[in-house]
Amino acid sequence: MANPKYKDKDAGVVLSFGGQWVSWTHTAIAYAAFLSALIVxxxxxxxxxxxxxWYGYPEEWFPSVSATIGDRYPERSVFMLFIAITSGxxxxxxGLWYLLTAKPGRVLPKAIAICGVVRTLTCGGWTYITSTDDHDWHDxxxxxxxxxxxxxxxxxxxxxxxxxKAIKYRKYLAGAFFGTLVPLVYFFIQHKVHRVAGAYTIYAFxxxxxxxxxxGFDAVTALDFSTFEVVVRDVKGLSKGVNTSSVPTAVLEKEKEKATAGVFAAGFHLGDALDIAADVYHGFVFWSILTxxxxxxxxxxxxxxxxxxxxALVMATVSPALLGITPLRTLVIKNQRITHLLSLSGLLAYLVKGPEARLFTVGFGVWMGCLAWAATLYxxxxHPAKLEARILAWTIGLIMSSVAKFAWYTNNPIWPIMHAENGGWNGTGLFLAVLAALRFTRRAPLQSGDNGEKSGSPFLxxxxIGGLFFGLHSLLSDTSTMILWVWDGYPIRGPVSNVHGWYTIAxxxxxxxxxxxxxxxxxxxxxxxxxxxxxxxxxxxxxxFxxxxxxxxxxxxxxxSVPLIxxxxxxxxxxxxxxxxxIYNFLVLFHVWVVAYAFVPGGPLVREHTDWIMITMMALIGAGVFNLVSHNASRRKTNNRRRAGAAGHRKYHIGSLGFLNIFFLCATFLRFPTNDYKPYHADDKVFTAGIWTIHFSLDNDMWSSExxxxxxxxxxxxDVIGLLESDLxxxxxxxxxxxxxxxxxLGMYVDYGPGPNKHTWGAALLSKFPILNSTHHLLPSPVGELAPAIQxxxxxxxxxxxxxxxxxGQEEDPEDRRLxxxxxxKLMGSTDRPSFLLSYLVTKPLEGNYNTYVSETSGMHDVDPxxxxxxxxxxxxxxxRRVGYARVSRSTITDTELQVAKFVIPRSAGEAQMAWSAPEELRNRRVQEWEVPEGWRFPAMFRGAGVRDHRYHVFDEPRYFN
Structure with a gap:
């Protein structure tokens, strides 16, 4: 029976055609734009x-999209002509998609329509502004x-x-699109960073x-737009909810829910979205304070x-033990808002200047945070859906913490060691944290007594929980941690932190x-x-691997983490x-003991046993898994209830995950290495080398010192600097x-040195010059701490x-230092290339082991005996040819000065021979500053009183040699 609402559908229509032709026209012209440019x-x-x-034909034999559409006439003009026609x-x-999906009271169709318009405009941007015109804006x-x-x-x-049918095609094409991004990025890195011949051709495909x-994804709309006729009139009533298919609506809706895992079954509500955003941010605050x-x-x-x-304050996390006392548990649960707000004291700590008071402020924040979250989860x-939402807030908060740390170069912007002077966003973070905590706790607790769960062992x-939290904290609270575990020097044979960190987030x-x-x-x-x-x-x-x-x-x-928590x-x-x-605290101490064994009681028992830590962590998690597996039947029922009732919040959590991944990728783009680094005085063929013990990047007042x-x-x-005490x-x-x-x-290549699983305090190398090869050494240390070296x-x-x-090694172990x-x-003597050492030797000049380092075996000379x-x-x-040497006072950055020396590369064979074999009196001949070229001189700003408490000291002025 015809719908009377549409009985006069042909009245007054001069031209009409099916809405699907909008999709087909868009598809045909868009493909024509790219393919015609490729053919021409x-x-x-x-x-x-x-x-x-880097390369041309035959190493590279297929053009990229950017090179095809943007570099040459007439293909560029052909492409732009077609792409302009595509815009209509x-x-x-x-617009048709919005009309099809818009329903009264729904916000999501409007948001997607806005995204579609912005997406279309940005498409016009990168196609009309080519990489040849402006590479940055194109990207x-x-x-x-x-x-x-x-x-x-x-x-x-x-x-x-x-x-x-349309849903199936959309899933396949969307999966193919996003799946292609991974190899696309990989082969672009192979081309851009590693300069692999042929990689750009594969990237182009x-x-x-x-x-x-x-x-193709947008072409699928043709299957839906058949319900429209232009002049735009809904001839079948699908946008009004009328089912035009022979298949019952309930069946089709069920198919849609199955295709989208039920996540999008419910509508979009701004209040719910704000609830989830507040929950996730509150989870981020917890991890920020804990870390x-x-x-x-x-x-x-x-x-x-x-x-x-x-x-002892590491034990601040055990506060949930108080919840074992029933009256206290009831009190905390009924006053969750107060406990959660008190946990924010950990963010206020940046206002506390004294290190001791700041530590106790953070400790109190951790104490209250662990107590509050444990009470909330209990x-x-x-309510399975509510519990899942809380767990997701906690775990996505960890991901948000890792994302924020990547964007701030591994420092969290709301940590108490941060402030405005070193990149902190403490005030903003605190303001948002208060709002998030208030919204997080705006509903009354669901229960405060015994929930009746008796199955399983609370001890298992x-x-x-102990093993899980240690794993999350020690390995996943920063995206570079595990990358540095597998880092082994140059040439690069694995991931690097500022390029591949997103893989960890993914x-x-x-x-x-x-x-x-x-x-x-x-x-x-x-x-x-x-x-x-x-x-x-x-x-x-x-x-x-x-x-x-x-x-x-x-x-x-x-x-x-979801089922265990x-x-x-x-x-x-x-x-x-x-x-x-x-248990988590004991693992944290174990984690420190393996490298700090020389300074702690019982340390030698666990010396260099990161493998024991990993085994213990996985064994503890295994105990938790056993607790779950041993009660499969009851757990399966719980999971079924959760799947049925939890889908409403999941779309918002998935959205927050998507947002965090997008933000991370944008930060990755901004941090992508340029590898076009230039030394300061290239025209003079001189370079400045320095050594600095940076005291783990904490200054004397407990601020991050980067x-x-x-x-x-x-x-x-x-131009080249060695950093010690740098493994954080x-x-x-x-x-x-x-x-x-x-x-x-600073625009420098970097070798982190022996990774955190090598049990040293760290040695790193930064260089304005390309690092062609590097090898990490762990020197003999039978008694004391391991001595790291980079060659x-x-x-x-x-x-x-x-x-x-x-x-x-440290002063207390003379045999270690001798070995x-x-x-x-011997290592320094094994090379016949020009060489220099940047070191921390723990010896007096001209005495003891000094004469082993400066010897015929090493062939090395002291920069200033x-x-x-x-x-x-x-x-x-x-x-x-050493031409200058200076020592610069540290101010309050660390406990050790910055030492620097200037060297010139020999320009001729004769000059090189003199550099190798010049007698000591000639090699150490000093001259006045005005006798050396300007490019050889140290900056004048650090003379006298210097700046910011940095000045040349010991000699009053730097020393120059000729």
Whole structure:
């Protein structure tokens, strides 16, 4: 029977056609734009458009999209003509999609329509502003296009009419589009960073595939637009909810819900979205405060050179043990808003100037935060959907913390060691935290008594929580941690932090989604075995293979966190979280003891046993898994209820995950290395080398010191610098990496040195010159701490120069230092290239082991044998012409000065021979500053009183040699 509303549908219509022709027209013209440009370009300028910055034909034999559409006439004009014609159907397509999906009271269709319009505009931007015209804006607009493609794609899936065929095609094409991004980025890095011949051709194929999939995704709208007739009139009534299919609407809606996993079954509500945003941000605040505790504790043993007593505050996390006392549990649960707000004191700590008071302020914030979250989880455990939402807020908060740390070069902007002077956003973070905490706690607690859960062991649940939280904190609170575990020097054979960090976030995201949607798969011994294999591979191997293990472990830890935390929340929180955090604390101490064994009681028992830590962590998680597996039947019922009732909040959590991933990728683009670094005085063929012990990037007042270090290194015009006490990739040090900020801000190549699983205090190398090769050494240390060294070969103005960065063992172990001096002397003597050493030797000038380092075996000379005031830092050299030497006071940045020396590469064979064999009196001849070229001189700003408490000291002025 005809619908009377449309009986006069032909009245007054001059021209009409089916809405699907908008889609087909858009598809045909869009494909014609790209393919016609490709045909014309290959026909007229083939060898020119396959040429890139490194290679041409035959190494590269297929052009990229950008080279095809933007570099040459007439293909550029042909493309722009067609793409201009495409814009009309494109805007019509977005408009018709909005009309099709808009329903009264729904916000999502409007948001997706806006994304579609912005996406269309940015498409015009990167196609009309080519990489030849303006490379930066072309890339910015292209990335913006990809970013807006994410909500457009997911939104189209969410809003899809109940058309099973269209939904199927959209899923396939969207999956192909986003799946192509991974190899696309990989081969672009191979081309751009590693300069692999042929990589850009493979990248080009993936780039063209993106075009095909992207346009194809929009072409699927033809299957839905058949309900429209233009002049735009809904001739079938689908946009009004009338079912035009022979298949019942209920069946089609069920197919749609199945295709989208039920996530988008409910409508979009701004209030719900704000609730989830507040929850996630509150979770981020918890992790920010928790991860800051170790950093402020670490300050004190640094200055005491041993146990200070303040380490006891690591136990601040055991506060949930109080919830084992029923009256206290009831009191905390009924006053959750107060406890959550009190936990924000950890963010206020940046206003406290004294280190001791700041530490206790953070400790109080951690105490209240752990107490409040444990109470909230227990309270909400009676409602599966609410409990899942809380767990997701906690775990996504961890991901947000890792994302924020990446954007701030491994420092969290709201940590108490941050403030406005070093990049902190403490005030903004605190303001948002108060709003988030108020919204997080705006509903009354669901229950305060015993929830009746008796199955399973609370002690096994506590073991699982302890192992899980240690794994999340120690490995996943920063995206560079596991990358540095597998780092092994140059040439690069594995991931690097500022390029590949997103892979860790992607693995964490995928794992968390698996834990939500497939809890039955995650809580099996098979999945646990896969996680154990990932942990073993990460611990035992380097380079990409080791990182594959890291990604496997990251995904597993995030996946198992959902059922483990959910299981623990249903039992007595005093046991599950109180004991769980106590076990976590012991693992944290174990984590420090393996490298700090020389300073702690019983340290030698666990010396260098990171493998024991990993085994213990996985065994504890295994105990939690056993607790879950042993009660499969009851758990399966719970999971079924959760799947049925939890879908409403999931779309918002998935949206927050998508936003965080997009934000991370944008930060990655901004941090992508340029590798076009230039020394300060290239025309004079001179370079400045420096050595600095940076005291773990905490200054004397407990502020993060990267900015201040950056300023002094830049103003001293240091081209190559060795950094010691630089490994911060542990819980107690905040899982940081100072070298990332310094290298990227100063424009330098960086070798982190022996990674955090090598049990040293760290040695790093930063260089304005390319690092061609580097090897990491762990020197003999039978008694004391391990001594790290880096041996690297630099390309200095076309000459191969070797540099050694070395940190000797401590004063208390003379035999260690003797063996280390002999090892390093032989290592330095093994090269016949010009070389220099940047070191911390723990010896007096001209005495003891000094005469092993400066000897015929090493071939090295002291930068200034007359400088009697040194105790630790030394610069040695051979085969170079040393022209200057200075020591610069540290101010309050660290406990050690900056030492620098200037060297000139010999210009001729005769000059090189003199550099190798000149007698001491000639080699150490001093001259006045005016006698050397201006490019050889040290900056004048540090003379006299200097600036910011940095000045040349000991000699009053720097020394020059000739």
């Amino acid at each position: 370009g290959v026909s007229l300028h083939y060898t020119k458009i396959v040429q890139n910055e 159907p494109r805007f019509a397509l977005v 910015i607009l292209m990335i913006s296009y990809i970013v807006f493609t994410i909500p457009w794609t997911t939104g189209c899936l969410a809003l899809s009419p109940p058309n099973a 993936f780039e063209w595939s993106l075009i095909l999939f992207d346009v 800051s505790l170790g950093v402020v504790i670490w300050y004190f043993p640094l200055w005491h050179m041993g146990i200070s007593g303040y380490e 309270s909400d455990s009676v 649940a506590a073991f699982g 693995a964490m995201t995928a794992g968390l989604l698996a834990g939500v949607f497939q809890p039955g798969v995650v809580t099996t011994w098979t999945a646990y075995g896969v996680g154990c294999i990932g942990a073993a591979v990460l611990t035992l191997y380097h380079h990409w 080791g990182y594959y293990g890291a990604l496997t472990l990251a995904a597993y830890l995030m996946a198992i 959910g299981n623990a929340a249903k039992r007595n929180p005093g046991t599950t979280f109180g004991l769980g955090f106590l 900015y201040r270090m950056r300023d002094l290194i830049k103003e001293m015009e240091v 990739q542990r819980v107690i040090m905040g899982n940081r990496d100072t070298t990332q900020f310094l290298a990227e801000d 690297a070969t630099l390309d200095v103005y076309g000459t191969l120069v070797d540099v050694f960065v070395f940190h000797s 280390q001096s002999e090892y390093l002397a 007359t400088d009697w005031d040194r105790w630790c830092e030394y610069i040695l050299f051979k085969g170079l």
